[in-house]
Amino acid sequence: MDAPRSNQNQGETAVKLHLISDFNLDTLGNCLANNDLSPRVTAQPAPFGQVFPTLLQPNSDPSDFALVWTLPEKIIPGFEQALNGEQVDETQLRAELNQFGDCLLAAQKHFRAIFVVSWTLPGYRRGNGMLSMRKSGPRKLLLKLNLMLADKLEDSPSIYLLDGQRWLDEAGKNAYSPKLWYLTKTPFQPKVLSAAARDLKAAIAAVLGSSRKLLVLDLDDTLWGGIVGDVGLENLRLGGHDHIGEAFLDFQRAIKALRNRGILLAIASKNEENIALEALGKHPEMLLRAEDFAARRINWNDKAANIVELAEELNLGLQSVVFIDDNPVERARVREALPEVLVPEWPEDKTLYASSLGELDCFDSAYVTAEDASRNEMYAEEAERKRARATITSAEEWLLSAQTAVKAEEFSEANRERVVQLLNKTNQMNLMTRRLSSQELQNWLSGGRRKLWAFRVSDRFGDSGLTGILSLEVDGGTARIVDFVMSCRVMGRNVERVMVACAVQYGSALGLEELQAEYLPTAKNKPCLTFWTSSGFGQKENRFSWPLRDPYPFPAGIEVDGVLSASSTSGGTAVSAQLDSRDSLPQLSN
Amino acid sequence: MNVSVTQTPQNGASRFDHVLKVIYASVSELNQQLPKEQRIEQTPATVLFGDGGRLDSLGLANFIVITEQKLDESFGFQIDLTADDPFSSATGHFRTIHSLATYISDLVTRKTEG
Numbered sequence: 093m094d095a096p097r098s099n100q101n102q103g104e105t106a107v108k109l110h111l112i113s114d115f116n117l118d119t120l121g122n123c124l125a126n127n128d129l130s131p132r133v134t135a136q137p138a139p140f141g142q143v144f145p146t147l148l149q150p151n152s153d154p155s156d157f158a159l160v161w162t163l164p165e166k167i168i169p170g171f172e173q174a175l176n177g178e179q180v181d182e183t184q185l186r187a188e189l190n191q192f193g194d195c196l197l198a199a200q201k202h203f204r205a206i207f208v209v210s211w212t213l214p215g216y217r218r219g220n221g222m223l224s225m226r227k228s229g230p231r232k233l234l235l236k237l238n239l240m241l242a243d244k245l246e247d248s249p250s251i252y253l254l255d256g257q258r259w260l261d262e263a264g265k266n267a268y269s270p271k272l273w274y275l276t277k278t279p280f281q282p283k284v285l286s287a288a289a290r291d292l293k294a295a296i297a298a299v300l301g302s303s304r305k306l307l308v309l310d311l312d313d314t315l316w317g318g319i320v321g322d323v324g325l326e327n328l329r330l331g332g333h334d335h336i337g338e339a340f341l342d343f344q345r346a347i348k349a350l351r352n353r354g355i356l357l358a359i360a361s362k363n364e365e366n367i368a369l370e371a372l373g374k375h376p377e378m379l380l381r382a383e384d385f386a387a388r389r390i391n392w393n394d395k396a397a398n399i400v401e402l403a404e405e406l407n408l409g410l411q412s413v414v415f416i417d418d419n420p421v422e423r424a425r426v427r428e429a430l431p432e433v434l435v436p437e438w439p440e441d442k443t444l445y446a447s448s449l450g451e452l453d454c455f456d457s458a459y460v461t462a463e464d465a466s467r468n469e470m471y472a473e474e475a476e477r478k479r480a481r482a483t484i485t486s487a488e489e490w491l492l493s494a495q496t497a498v499k500a501e502e503f504s505e506a507n508r509e510r511v512v513q514l515l516n517k518t519n520q521m522n523l524m525t526r527r528l529s530s531q532e533l534q535n536w537l538s539g540g541r542r543k544l545w546a547f548r549v550s551d552r553f554g555d556s557g558l559t560g561i562l563s564l565e566v567d568g569g570t571a572r573i574v575d576f577v578m579s580c581r582v583m584g585r586n587v588e589r590v591m592v593a594c595a596v597q598y599g600s601a602l603g604l605e606e607l608q609a610e611y612l613p614t615a616k617n618k619p620c621l622t623f624w625t626s627s628g629f630g631q632k633e634n635r636f637s638w639p640l641r642d643p644y645p646f647p648a649g650i651e652v653d654g655v656l657s658a659s660s661t662s663g664g665t666a667v668s669a670q671l672d673s674r675d676s677l678p679q680l681s682n
Numbered sequence: 683m684n685v686s687v688t689q690t691p692q693n694g695a696s697r698f699d700h701v702l703k704v705i706y707a708s709v710s711e712l713n714q715q716l717p718k719e720q721r722i723e724q725t726p727a728t729v730l731f732g733d734g735g736r737l738d739s740l741g742l743a744n745f746i747v748i749t750e751q752k753l754d755e756s757f758g759f760q761i762d763l764t765a766d767d768p769f770s771s772a773t774g775h776f777r778t779i780h781s782l783a784t785y786i787s788d789l790v791t792r793k794t795e796g
Contacts (some may be wrong), residue, residue, distance in 0.1 A: 118740055122715045265752055271764065275743040281751075282715055282744050 105131040110158040112146045114166040116277040123289035147199040158203045164211035169211035174233050200250050205299045209256040210238050213267035249530030257289040294453035301516035304454040310417035311361035316340050320371045331377030336442050343445040344379040354464025359388035362397045386471035395431035407580035461510040463557040473554035492649040495552040498590045500654030503544040511546050512560045519616035541566035547667040549582045556582050562591045569605035588623050588645035596644035609636045647672035700787045708749040725782035729789050730731050
């Protein structure tokens with residue numbers, strides 16, 4: 093089954109991908125150009141065989157991507173010796189690998205992201221059969237080299253190793269074509285390159301933060317076999333000594349794995365809610381329980397309408413949603429009513445459910461953070477918050493009762509991945525909607541008088557994790573807020589005001605005169621304008637300002653912790669603003 | 683598209699039609715990597731390579747490999763489409779889909795009838 097993603101939007105800006113290789117990749121360029129899936133990619137093949145010079149002096153823009161696909165025997169000369177049956181010293185192999193790895197690491201500053209393809213060998217390279225996995229055997233050395241390369245690149249924030257073997261498997265036994273090699277200096281047949289093109293597009297989409305975030309699932313004959321309302325929970329096919337039951341259990345396992353990676357789960361099922369919940373809660377082999385789902389609509393309403401509600405409840409756009417249902421009529425209905433929702437064709441054969449889910453590349457992500465792993469719990473906590481909120485009459489009373497705590501911390505290696513993820517994924521509360529790679533952010537911070545803080549939020553219901561970013565740039569007597577980003581999970585809880593108050597306190601400590609912010613409108617960041625308009629700042633169109641001689645009040649009832657050190661933006665003078673909300677002024681009115 | 687070996691026809695005319703189907707299946711696979719305006723029409727008269735042809739030498743090489751594989755799947759034996767220089771205008775068997783089908787049918791006949 094082909095794994096669909098969204099088709100390209102008309103007018104979508106093309107991403108430039110430099111193809112750096114020691115063989116001819118022109119066919120891959122064609123596959124990328126003629127693949128209609130989003131994002132649009134323009135391939136720029138570098139002269140093949142010029143891997144090192146191209147990496148060290150690329151003719152690229154920092155927003156460009158690069159693919160580095162090499163043949164192990166070309167890039168690691170010692171490996172070619174091993175293929176020729178010569179004894180090779182592992183020290184030599186390691187030195188050659190390090191040279192290649194160092195070159196990649198040096199090149200990362202030139203690109204938004206670099207994709208490196210893991211090394212493979214054609215099936216006909218048997219390496220003396222039984223000796224292939226022994227000392228200096230080619231297969232053993234290849235495994236080692238790939239592992240060493242993975243280790244070497246492990247800590248790079250913008251280099252990703254892609255699994256080339258998967259593309260060969262997809263193409264089958266003729267993946268390598270000696271004829272094409274002799275005719276065109278391309279070792280792979282076109283099917284391999286088509287598979288590579290699909291994975292590359294998914295990888296670029298992941299780096300750009302446009303992966304899907306919510307999986308909406310039907311229940312009967314999707315999560316388990318049978319109609320629970322008809323046969324009862326004791327007669328559902330799930331687990332047990334039954335091939336179909338085992339297939340459903342494996343499907344649930346695959347869904348749980350997505351959940352553990354931070355993909356939100358929701359239910360859209362036509363059922364009696366109490367009966368469906370009883371099955372989720374009481375079936376002895378049920379792996380997914382009600383609490384694994386961030387939201388649910390179990391009723392007899394139109395599923396498209398239910399999906400819209402689910403997306404709204406979870407503060408997500410429909411372009412973040414994937415819907416899986418065994419019923420082709422329901423799939424067609426949702427596809428027609430909600431074209432932004434991805435509805436994969438689904439096999440009738442239940443034994444193919446888990447593998448079909450595994451083939452979907454729309455959930456690919458560039459990293460998994462601690463926040464991802466606990467995202468479903470955070471949404472469950474949010475649901476609890478909403479229930480508690482409903483019992484309290486005023487918004488102020490509610491905010492006081494929540495016992496919110498905010499911790500500010502500086503940008504560091506420890507929070508880098510999550511900061512970059514939040515910066516690239518957040519749409520609604522985002523002042524300028526800058527999308528930057530880790531390296532680009534690092535470069536930006538190291539130029540001029542610039543600072544970035546991350547904010548962690550918790551309350552009596554749970555820990556929302558790192559959910560806010562504020563960066564600013566100092567120019568003369570003015571500090572300008574550049575990034576003002578907040579996860580929708582903590583919006584409307586006065587954390588916005590805490591962040592602004594921190595920036596004001598910081599600017600005051602530096603003796604600056606004014607704090608400014610400029611709102612850049614997008615199709616999705618209206619909530620950010622709404623906040624800034626009510627922030628108390630002076631406003632001229634989309635520009636906001638605050639005189640730093642005046643303190644900005646921390647909102648009441650929120651405990652704030654952290655130190656905003658100013659040493660690197662103040663031209664060498666170490667200044668610290670110890671955050672202290674105990675002297676809070678009365679809350680500004682909304 | 684896989685054309686089953688059990689359906690392989692024995693007489694000349696139907697063998698030609700069978701080869702044509704294999705070529706069309708190869709064209710269909712190749713078209714997936716070609717820009718819309720360069721996609722190859724599935725008609726016997728379509729010019730593949732040379733003056734007015736849709737394929738450059740890289741495209742032709744890819745087409746050859748795809749077609750050889752499909753012929754192998756269909757007839758159950760390997761057919762080398764590069765034994766006579768495919769890029770030469772003198773041989774010209776890759777000029778049109780019809781000329782290619784004729785060329786392949788002859789190769790198949792030679793293979794099967796010794």
